Amino acid sequence: MEHREPYLHLRVLDRTDVAEAAALLGRGMADNPIHVSVYGDDEVTRIRRHASLMRVLLSSSPALTIDGVEQGGALVGVAAAAPPGRCQPRAVARLRLVTRGVTFGPRAAERLLTWNRAWAAHDISEPHVHLGPVSVDRHLRGRGIGTLLMLRHTTHLDSLGVAGYLETDRPEAVGFYERHGYAVIAEEEILGVPNWFMRRPPN
Ligand SMILES: CC(C)(COP(=O)(O)OP(=O)(O)OC[C@H]1O[C@@H](n2cnc3c(N)ncnc32)[C@H](O)[C@@H]1OP(=O)(O)O)[C@@H](O)C(=O)NCCC(=O)NCCS
Numbered sequence: 001m002e003h004r005e006p007y008l009h010l011r012v013l014d015r016t017d018v019a020e021a022a023a024l025l026g027r028g029m030a031d032n033p034i035h036v037s038v039y040g041d042d043e044v045t046r047i048r049r050h051a052s053l054m055r056v057l058l059s060s061s062p063a064l065t066i067d068g069v070e071q072g073g074a075l076v077g078v079a080a081a082a083p084p085g086r087c088q089p090r091a092v093a094r095l096r097l098v099t100r101g102v103t104f105g106p107r108a109a110e111r112l113l114t115w116n117r118a119w120a121a122h123d124i125s126e127p128h129v130h131l132g133p134v135s136v137d138r139h140l141r142g143r144g145i146g147t148l149l150m151l152r153h154t155t156h157l158d159s160l161g162v163a164g165y166l167e168t169d170r171p172e173a174v175g176f177y178e179r180h181g182y183a184v185i186a187e188e189e190i191l192g193v194p195n196w197f198m199r200r201p202p203n
Contacts, residue, residue, distance in 0.1 A: 006072035010148055013066040013078070018058045021066055021078045026051025028078075028135030034169040037191040038111040039104070049104050053112075054133065056100045060093035061086075067152050069136075069145050077136040079149040084162055087123060087130030111191055118190040119167050122197045128163040129156065150180040157200060164200035169193050 013021055026047045029035055039046040058066060063086040069077035089097060101112045123130075131153055136145045157164045164182065168174060174184060174196050182198040189195070 005143075008076075008145060008148060009070045010152060011068060011070070013068040013075075015059070017066070017068060017075070018055060020075045021068060021080075022051045022055035022058055024075050024078050024137060025054040025133050025135050028137055029133065031138070032169050033193040034115060034191065034195065037193050038115055039108055049108065053097065053100055056096050057089065057093065060096050061089055065156075067149055069148055071140070071145075076140050077145040077149055079134040079153060080132065081153060081156070082130040084127035084129060084160075087128070087165070088120060115190055118188060119195070122167065122186055122188070124163070124165050124185075124199060126163055128165040128199070129153075129160065131164055131166040132168075134166075146176060150177075154180050154200070158203045161202050163202050166198050167195060168198065169195050171196075174198070 026049075029050060030043050030047045035046050035050060039049045058064065058080065061082070064080045064082055066078060066080045068075050088094075098109075098113075101109045104112070134146070134149065136149075153164070166177065166182065168177065169190075171194070177198050178184075181200045181203075183200070184196050185199045186197040187194060188197070
């Protein structure tokens with residue numbers, strides 16, 4: 001009998017989805033070079049630490065919109081975005097993130113701070129929707145799940161008529177974002193890892 005993949009279902013996630021979304025972001029980004037540099041060489045530790053941080057971020061940032069793609073009832077892709085004027089976490093969220101980061105030990109905590117400060121320094125001043133984090137489960141990459149999330153994101157940008165902005169540490173993701181109208185506006189090596197800062201002009 002012919003095998004068919006279950007349909008992909010795109011929906012806006014809510015508070016009840018935070019734990020599953022954070023877990024996906026933790027495992028989906030475990031091989032990102034900056035994560036290796038910040039969280040350390042052990043993959044299980046990287047997954048646990050990033051998921052734990054993402055849980056704090058998603059639950060403390062009510063302005064974030066979180067889109068999710070499900071397949072067969074399981075969450076397989078996530079894209080969060082902050083609306084114009086809300087791309088940096090507010091004081092309470094920032095404090096919670098720092099408090100969680102400190103539990104990772106001094107080396108990782110310091111690296112987290114360096115990474116965050118470096119990314120924040122590149123933030124553009126024009127009104128924009130700030131995309132990220134974005135992640136697709138590793139074994140399901142290259143099947144159009146990221147494209148689905150990006151089509152939703154760019155449709156939203158176009159309906160608002162504002163710029164989009166994002167950061168990435170994955171060279172292969174640069175081309176992916178370029179296909180959705182983003183262009184590299186800056187590059188910087190942070191903690192020994194190249195990072196790209198990308199903007200999508202308003203349409
Ligand atoms: C980048 C990412 C979100 C793309 O999602 P996806 O579902 O794999 O994307 P799609 O299947 O819709 O499109 C695949 C395209 O993405 C690009 N891509 C980027 N990273 C990829 C990866 N690890 N595996 C496969 N394709 C990848 C390819 O260039 C591919 O282009 P092609 O269609 O011309 O072959 C996903 O690969 C991912 O989660 N990567 C790890 C986390 C990450 O880097 N997030 C974004 C940076 S902040």
